[in-house]
Amino acid sequence: MSEDYRSMWENLGLDLGAHDALLEVLGKGYGDIYLAQKDRPEGMGYFDFVMSEVHGLRIKEIMDEKEAGKKVIGSFCVFVPEEIVRAVDATLVGLCTGADFATEEVEKLLPRNTCSLIKSAFGFKLGKVCPYLESADMIVGENTCDGKKKSYETLNNLVPNLYVMDIPQMKSAEGRALLRAEYLRFKEAVEQLTGITIDAARLKKGIEIVNNKRKAIYRLSGLRKADPAPISGLDALLANQVFFYDDPVRFTESANKICDEIEKRIDNNQGVFPKSTPRILLSGCPMAVPNWKLPWIIETSGAVIVGEESCVGERGTRNLTDESWDTVEELMEAIVDRYFKVDCAIFTPNPDRLEHIVEMAGTYKADGVIHYGLQFCQPYLMESMAVEKALEEKNIPTLRIDTDYSMEDVGQLKTRVEAFIELIK
């Protein structure tokens, strides 16, 4: 990357040495895992480019937008309603949480047995290597799991602009009322941040932008029903990850473009793996960039991933927001309705998620489900037991994996994944 970026990174307060090291590891990992794949759709070139410029050109674009008076809001969760952010012409970005960084520093502030995702968010802050976090005008923390909720108390001492959003834990009338109240409060907060008052036209526009993005990624998911699989799970995961960083309109175009190409592949019976390759549905915790460990293990062990039941995947993108309403009040209700359907494991009870896993396993013709739980992620690890039991009762083979971001268990995981693939063949 050019010197141009170096001064930008320096101005953002990044630690250039540490950041260079991070980019080097990221680049190497990307080469080994992504570029080593065969027969990728040409349209992946766009996503390769986005990844190669994820801390470069994309940040420059964001900085240019900021210079033009636009605001940047950083988020750690799919519960932060992007429609409202787009309605004030602001940019919502997913913050870096997919790799271990500055772990020793993190463990001075957080207990060792905190999940990798939370530790990573702190590592990127303490190591001064996340340009998204540093460029954000507002960082939204959301009270989902206990780990995140309590860690935001500590994060509040590290950043000047943390906004904490409460999230309900039950799908009840009271739960919905809480989400509604919080979304109205968030709307006011972003209005205050930008000085823009959200009217119906603005909100409708915001909803349209985000819905189009969801439709495009949903279209991509639908194409993965084909056998042979026309796109690898790794590449589809990447598209889902880029969903959180990229300009939404450009993302929509690029995702639709790759869908056009994939449709032709399907017509020509062209796949990235041979026909009848064992098909896996991944379910569980979200996988942020560059957390590609488990998908990489699965797809280098003779199986293909055909869907992600995850926040970086269908759980996060599944439902559209109803844009047919006319007033701000009605549109806000539609937004609340849309997000209240997200079946995150922080809800109790959470039967919808199980239904969705079974449904997705059927839709994508999965031969088995691999449940991915991050170590110390209580909500998903607790649910994994019930998920495994329920799926096995339906004769859907299930493997529970409990891991973190380190590479020390790769050999062990490979044995388990390979044995699971032998079992479902």
Next chain:
Amino acid sequence: MRFAGIDIGSRTIELVVLKDNEIIEMKQTDSGFDPLAQARDLLGGVKHDHIMATGYGRHLFELSFEAPTVTEIKAYAVGARFLFPEVRTILDIGGQDSKAIAVNDMGRITKFEMNDRCAAGTGKFLEIMAQTLGYNLDQFGIEALKATKEMQISSMCTVFAESEVTSLMAKGEVRQDIALGLHRSVVKRAVGMLKRVSVKGPILFAGGVAQNPCMRHLLEEALDTHILVPENPQMVGALGAALLTSEKT
């Protein structure tokens, strides 16, 4: 045709050669620091037409010898069924991992469990504890069976358990009694894993730890059933790989 199976484990490497479905050769060596060189030595002068690799080092072997591979989980299931066709559950405790495998009446794996990344509940745990108590591995199980009472060991972590053992010794507790407690803690963990795959008899116990008489005894006691132990419990994986390569051809 001679079909060979090689099981490259964390502690030992086993080689089995089959001809007309009969075992004609069995060899074993330590994995050492260069398992590939050890495997090459072990293969020296052994005639075979096809070979399949299993175990922790299977992919290393695959690259150098262009041999197909299979996981230890499947290899143990196949090997166990060859030795005892009626077997439905297999417990394999090796050097760095332990596995419980359930197979149906057709020999197909229906479910398996494996220990997570740490050494708790594996041969390595027992090896380190034996050392701490000043026993060699052969003595360890025999001495534990001589215990007159049982010390409870609460840590499953190898490092914590070691300090627990040290403090019990400092209190003047008898070595055999501590040894029995250590065996019990590994058995409890193995039984937990077996129950997660749902134990159905007959059960076969394999891997290096199956040579330990105290482990066999405590396992039978905990499951209240007779446990099958093959004559060469460490050879089951290599045998399975040899059988699978013969099936393939």
